[in-house]
Amino acid sequence: MVDTNDEYVRQEVFRNELLSDETIQWTGQPDPYVIFTKADIFLIPFSLMWGGFAVFWELAVLGFLFDSSKHGGPPIIFPLFGLPFVLVGIYFIIGRFFFKAWKQRHTFYAVTNKRILIAIGNAKSIQAVFIKSIPSISKSIGANRIGTVVFGISNSRWWDYANTGMEWMGSRYGPPPPSFYDIAGADSVYNIVNQLRDDSGEKRF
Incomplete structure (x- = not known):
């Protein structure tokens, strides 16, 4: 197995993506040992409440918590209704x-003398x-010293879900x-890109 x-x-991931006269200045990957983000302070309690209620619902309608035999059991739609909530x-x-x-x-991440590049799945x-x-x-x-570098501006609510595995929300x-x-050397990357912006005549923020 190749060590990524x-x-x-x-x-090599970015080799075929380079433009003419474009050279790679830095490459990196997220640290796989960084698991949690600040957003998890909210997301973990929320997920436990959601999951706990969904499991409670399923167990209840299936008769594991209450004896429903006297009433012939719940309609099949009840456990089917709760199943997607359990999976979520x-x-x-x-x-x-x-x-x-x-x-x-x-x-995979890369900074070139012209662009920033982000590849997922070996440049697929x-x-x-x-x-x-x-x-x-x-x-x-x-x-x-592990950090995140953001290139641009977004709605502040986006960061409630960024890099959590729930970005779609x-x-x-x-x-x-x-x-x-979650990259090592985030300070260095920040400085490299700002220097390249200066060299291109762009104003720094």
């Missing part, structure tokens, strides 16, 4: 963390943004800005 933490392997609850509680871990291991899905078109850059760094707030999540 290897610099050469990461560069399982995903909220634990499934999203497995999805996030999978996505982290299959996501590519997001590219020209550095000179980035309106703003922000960063957040954790105590372990934030889609109603508009598209998210390109972001490098």
Whole structure:
């Protein structure tokens, strides 16, 4: 198995995506050991309440909590109605963390002299943004020096779901800005991109 933490392997992911005169300045991946975000302070209690109620409903209508034999049992529609809520609850509680871990291991980031690039699944899905078109850059760094760099501006409500495995719930707030999540050396990436913006004549924010 190829070690995707290897610099050469990461560069190869983007090799066929480069424009003429474009060179890679930095590559990286999300740290797969970063599991939680600040949003989980809200999402974990919410998911436990959702999942707990959904399981309680299913057990109740199936007769595991109350004796419903005297009444012939509940209509079949009741347990069928609750099943999607149970499945969603399982995903909220634990499934999203497995999805996030999978996505982290299959996501690659690159900064070139012209663009920022994000590849998911060995370049099967590519997001590219020209550095000179980035309106703003922000960063957040954790105590372990692992951080996130955001290239652009988005609705603040989006960040309730960003990088949690539940990003689809934030889609109603508009598209998210390109972001490098949970990367080592976030300070360095922030400085590299800002320097490239300066070199292109763009104003720094």
